[in-house]
Amino acid sequence: MRELKEEEMKQVKGGGISIGVAALITMGVAFFIGVLDGIVRPLKCN
Numbered sequence: 422m423r424e425l426k427e428e429e430m431k432q433v434k435g436g437g438i439s440i441g442v443a444a445l446i447t448m449g450v451a452f453f454i455g456v457l458d459g460i461v462r463p464l465k466c467n
Contacts, residue, residue: 425433
């Protein structure tokens with residue numbers, strides 16, 4: 422292993438989660454909750 426210089430450390434990327442991935446996870450959770458809600462308490466269409 423070698424030590425990184427300050428400039429090299431500033432260029433290191435990783436470990437973060439992108440906004441798109443966070444949005445997809447949120448939409449997936451909301452969809453899953455909606456499906457479960459529809460199964461548990463089905464409501465008639467008016």
